[in-house]
Amino acid sequence: MRFYRTSGALAAAAALLASAACVSEEGAAEQSDDTLVGSGTGADCTIEETVPIGAVLSLTEAAAFAGEYQREGIEMAFEEINAAGGVEYEVTYEDDKTSLEDSVAAFEKVIDRDEVSAIIGPTLSNMAFTTYTDSQSAGVPTVGISTTAEGIPEIGDYIFRASLPEEVALAASIPAAKETLGIENVAVLYDSADEFTDSAFNTMTDVLADEGVEVVVEESFETGDTDFSAQLSKVQQNEVDALILSALPGETVPLVKQARDLGIESPIVGGNAFNSPVLVGALEDASEGLIVGGAWSAAADTTGNADFIADYTEQYDRAPDQFAAQAYTAAYLIDEAVRADCDANREAIKDNLGQILEFDSILGPISLAEDGEVTQEPFVQIIRSGEFTLLEG
Amino acid sequence: MLAGYDTLITTIALGAILAYSFHVVLMAGQLSLGQAGFAALGAYVSTLIVPTEPLFGSLSPVLVGIPVGAAVGALAAFGLGLPVLRLRGVFLAIATIAFGEMVRVVITNAEWTNGALGIRVEKWVTVDLAWAVVAVLAYLFWRLGPSRTGRAFAAVREDELAAGSMGVNVVRTRMTSFVASGAIAGVYGVLFAYFFGRIIPAAFDFGLMLDGLVTAVVGGYLVYFGPILGSGFLTAVPEIQESLGLEAGWIHPLVTGLLLLAVIVFLPGGLSSLVTRARRRPRPPEPDLDALAALPPPPETGTALVRLRDLGKDYGAVRAVHGVDLEIASGDILGVIGPNGAGKTTLINMISGLEPPTTGGGDVLGVALGPAGGAHRFAQAGLSRTFQHSKLFDRLSALDNVLVGAHPVTRPTFLRRLLWLPSARRDERRAHALAWAQLRRVGLDDRAGLRPGALSYGDQRRLEIARALAAHPALLILDEPAAGMNHVEAADLAELIRSLADDGITVLLIEHNVRMVLETCTRLVVMNFGEVIAAGEPREVAADPKVVDAYLGTGETGENEYV
Numbered sequence: 034m035r036f037y038r039t040s041g042a043l044a045a046a047a048a049l050l051a052s053a054a055c056v057s058e059e060g061a062a063e064q065s066d067d068t069l070v071g072s073g074t075g076a077d078c079t080i081e082e083t084v085p086i087g088a089v090l091s092l093t094e095a096a097a098f099a100g101e102y103q104r105e106g107i108e109m110a111f112e113e114i115n116a117a118g119g120v121e122y123e124v125t126y127e128d129d130k131t132s133l134e135d136s137v138a139a140f141e142k143v144i145d146r147d148e149v150s151a152i153i154g155p156t157l158s159n160m161a162f163t164t165y166t167d168s169q170s171a172g173v174p175t176v177g178i179s180t181t182a183e184g185i186p187e188i189g190d191y192i193f194r195a196s197l198p199e200e201v202a203l204a205a206s207i208p209a210a211k212e213t214l215g216i217e218n219v220a221v222l223y224d225s226a227d228e229f230t231d232s233a234f235n236t237m238t239d240v241l242a243d244e245g246v247e248v249v250v251e252e253s254f255e256t257g258d259t260d261f262s263a264q265l266s267k268v269q270q271n272e273v274d275a276l277i278l279s280a281l282p283g284e285t286v287p288l289v290k291q292a293r294d295l296g297i298e299s300p301i302v303g304g305n306a307f308n309s310p311v312l313v314g315a316l317e318d319a320s321e322g323l324i325v326g327g328a329w330s331a332a333a334d335t336t337g338n339a340d341f342i343a344d345y346t347e348q349y350d351r352a353p354d355q356f357a358a359q360a361y362t363a364a365y366l367i368d369e370a371v372r373a374d375c376d377a378n379r380e381a382i383k384d385n386l387g388q389i390l391e392f393d394s395i396l397g398p399i400s401l402a403e404d405g406e407v408t409q410e411p412f413v414q415i416i417r418s419g420e421f422t423l424l425e426g
Numbered sequence: 427m428l429a430g431y432d433t434l435i436t437t438i439a440l441g442a443i444l445a446y447s448f449h450v451v452l453m454a455g456q457l458s459l460g461q462a463g464f465a466a467l468g469a470y471v472s473t474l475i476v477p478t479e480p481l482f483g484s485l486s487p488v489l490v491g492i493p494v495g496a497a498v499g500a501l502a503a504f505g506l507g508l509p510v511l512r513l514r515g516v517f518l519a520i521a522t523i524a525f526g527e528m529v530r531v532v533i534t535n536a537e538w539t540n541g542a543l544g545i546r547v548e549k550w551v552t553v554d555l556a557w558a559v560v561a562v563l564a565y566l567f568w569r570l571g572p573s574r575t576g577r578a579f580a581a582v583r584e585d586e587l588a589a590g591s592m593g594v595n596v597v598r599t600r601m602t603s604f605v606a607s608g609a610i611a612g613v614y615g616v617l618f619a620y621f622f623g624r625i626i627p628a629a630f631d632f633g634l635m636l637d638g639l640v641t642a643v644v645g646g647y648l649v650y651f652g653p654i655l656g657s658g659f660l661t662a663v664p665e666i667q668e669s670l671g672l673e674a675g676w677i678h679p680l681v682t683g684l685l686l687l688a689v690i691v692f693l694p695g696g697l698s699s700l701v702t703r704a705r706r707r708p709r710p711p712e713p714d715l716d717a718l719a720a721l722p723p724p725p726e727t728g729t730a731l732v733r734l735r736d737l738g739k740d741y742g743a744v745r746a747v748h749g750v751d752l753e754i755a756s757g758d759i760l761g762v763i764g765p766n767g768a769g770k771t772t773l774i775n776m777i778s779g780l781e782p783p784t785t786g787g788g789d790v791l792g793v794a795l796g797p798a799g800g801a802h803r804f805a806q807a808g809l810s811r812t813f814q815h816s817k818l819f820d821r822l823s824a825l826d827n828v829l830v831g832a833h834p835v836t837r838p839t840f841l842r843r844l845l846w847l848p849s850a851r852r853d854e855r856r857a858h859a860l861a862w863a864q865l866r867r868v869g870l871d872d873r874a875g876l877r878p879g880a881l882s883y884g885d886q887r888r889l890e891i892a893r894a895l896a897a898h899p900a901l902l903i904l905d906e907p908a909a910g911m912n913h914v915e916a917a918d919l920a921e922l923i924r925s926l927a928d929d930g931i932t933v934l935l936i937e938h939n940v941r942m943v944l945e946t947c948t949r950l951v952v953m954n955f956g957e958v959i960a961a962g963e964p965r966e967v968a969a970d971p972k973v974v975d976a977y978l979g980t981g982e983t984g985e986n987e988y989v
Contacts, residue, residue, distance in 0.1 A: 133622055133624065133629065134433075134437055134622070137433050137622060138433040138434055138437060141430060141431075141432060141433040141434075142430060144430070145430030145431075145432075146430035146431075159626070162546065162624060163622055163623055163624045166549070166623060225541065225542055226534065226541075226542035226543075226628070227542070228543055231542075231543060255534070255542065256542075256628075
């Protein structure tokens, strides 16, 4: 008897192992829901059913500095859109705790359990590289709002981003700084441990070469470092006209402070990470003279920008930053795509996102290409007396 | 069926696998925390080897990666173990954490690993595959627990000195657990990489180590399914909170932290102790006289078992023992008496291989005294002992304590238990028969399921004797076995010792109860200030004026009360 019981268990275990070892090739499930198709087009579009949207953001841990602004930006945009009527959206917010595991789990939840029509997020490119392959294979249109690293749209045809690539922002800020300040040689410092800052570094080197600016110091550090004196003293030894920095906000604050404390007075040029009022607040006086290339400027005279800043400040008791502005814009882009055919199914949203041309947003006219890449004019700003002002040549 | 929960369920499996790599070292009492390093090595090396296409059309390429990861992890653990396993406790923890950090830094800076940006791979690991690995691990640990190897792990965890004295090769056991931990961590690394499709050095950081350790401890490392419980609990708690509508970011970690604290405080054995509390009492089997009869007969009476020449031990300038020449022949009941600090315990520690002598030498049961080797070699040669202060395995039942004692006279059963070979079952049954026979002999068979802490002091001393006897020793060393016993218990003990002699066991007895020594021993050695001051027939030695002066003293009448 015992022998039969044992061998039965072994056979079952073997069967489990054999099936577990197989890989299945499942394609994206084509599903279309007629209740998500409405009547009318554009502003007149009316859809009976509530349209589910998923927002996967880093609301806690390391990247929460951005995630909270993004959540508020998305929230405010959909409140406005819902108030305008016709199409009602319901957003499920998921916190990825700035970790890869939780990000993957959150994407799976909004895709399979909440069955959302589209996803906004995640906060970091690092996670997007893994999670976007999931939304791509599930066939869910996904709009990145701060995933600026190289290669994100190339993941697939369901992947879009409303976040100006770092390379474009920097490509604009370096020539502008050169033109207005007459920069000839620079020091470059970058975070080599982050996908986004590392790809930005590559862009910088290219742009600097194109502009004929000489790089005399090139130093790297890693996310989480707190002491930059070794790198900065090299900068100090070589008199440079400007310091170009590719770093996340966490490292930007101590680095800039330490640079100013060491007596490095040259202008500091940076990318997206600089573009936040919080950063200016944290840096206090040290922020003076920072040059920022970004996708949005509080000083810009774009459609609805002044109202956006006023409403946001009133609702959340703090000034918006670029993260909030881009997240806000992404919500409007999705709404635009839904209204184009008055169809909130995944396929329709995906097709129409790729058709958005010169949409008038708070970021200025913005276009999404079929391959998912965003096109917009970058803004170059300089911080003077603690205020962002547009740097104009 | 479980659409939308795949990642969650797989995360539980991965957490359990990681926890198993901590489980196996904690089982053997080693606070080794280098698993993040082993996992990183396993993951990265496997990306060099795992094919990019399914095998034979449909088999997951990870099937190649798993053994590679295990081998890489095991090799790395072996290499690291050679130097660091000399360390214990918190020092071992620090050294192994340092290793993990080193691996991370090297990988971050290496070219082939693509530095901090990491490597992207295909997502080949499915829910089923991850759980199949968990099933295999659970099976291995289920079969390991009640095997001879499993008991060796437990003995080393509870008390390394006592484990060595019971014939367990402590160094090898620690290394085994260390290498197994490396192998499991390597497998975890491979599964992690091919489930998330991405590896970066930052994934294998201090936090990963902490997660694995907490999961293993919360689940409980005394039971084979502890890691699965721990991982399920730690993954489920945040999910349940979410479904209950607890939204705010900081509440999750707080509630999870409080639950963790509750588990640690109220369930020191982890969650699994909830299950094992209900475990039934072991029932004694029918006495199996064949098992006892089949043991080898004791050495012939009069054979020299111990020969010591000019043996000495210095601790710096303190000469604990010097110039001891001693011979113990089979059949002797040798008493060693002397004042506290006379060097009695140091002498028997040298004889049982716990301390190497600094001068002189000798051999015990054919094993030469010396710096090399360890106590287990003497135990395997037929020496068994008790300790002045009981060194019982506190978290094992009385029966399991005695089963560890049977280590030298049993064969390894783990591998045969994996295959359910009948010979393993026979061997385990025989070990149990031997253990029960000794428990009956000392009168503890009705308390076999209790832990030593629940036994009275006298019972603990008897349990230690039973454990020593389970090794079927040719030479039994008893270090103050009657200490703390009342005179009835001491008389019973004297009776027991005499019956051991009748069975042909040679006994070396250290005791302060001089009356008992004189009644039981056939020879007597008296030590003072590290030297033997008298030896010979007990009554004659007791009458020796030097002995009276140094130790026995005289009664009020001036008469020697022992002669």
